[in-house]
Amino acid sequence: MRRYALLILSVTALLPLAACTTITPEERRAADERTCAGYGFKPRTDAMARCLLDLDLDRKADLRAFRAQQDYRWSPVIVERPVVVRRY
Template sequence: MHKNLFALGVSMLVLAGCGSAPSQSRTEADQGRCAGYGYQPGSDSFAKCMMTVDVAREKRDARDHPSDARMKSLSIERNGDTRFPICSAAGMDNNLDTVNNAWYGPNCRQR
């Protein structure tokens, strides 16, 4: 029984570590970037550099990953345009509009 509890505890620690690793390495990379620009850690200019890098990433992510509302709008706008396939559950990025009972996504049309 003690072995099972130990194994469960170790598994939980490993899984918890997996969730924080990407953001920690990203933060370290950002810090290295700002330090590479010559800003001293702890200074106001370093903090401003970190904010600038973060805002740029958020803008890039928003551009690369359209919002749910924007995807739904694009799918509806494409209705009848046969250049786009009809959205379905098969699309990895598609979502179900439960109000209209129709699928929508970034690269397809609702109907």
């Protein structure tokens, strides 16, 4: 019974680490090259270089948009209450 509890505890502790995956720049480049090759671009051509550049620029634009959305979500809320001044 104790082994079973220890097994469940270790799997539960390691599960969040398994969910975190990082991709190295070399792996990202290889994946991008496979994507562009899948589109029909030939290796070592200007068209392939342009495809790789476009993928990188799209990735950076997505990251900027995500960060802008996060900044907006966590920015302080400003509440304005108009002051009405009546003249008699």
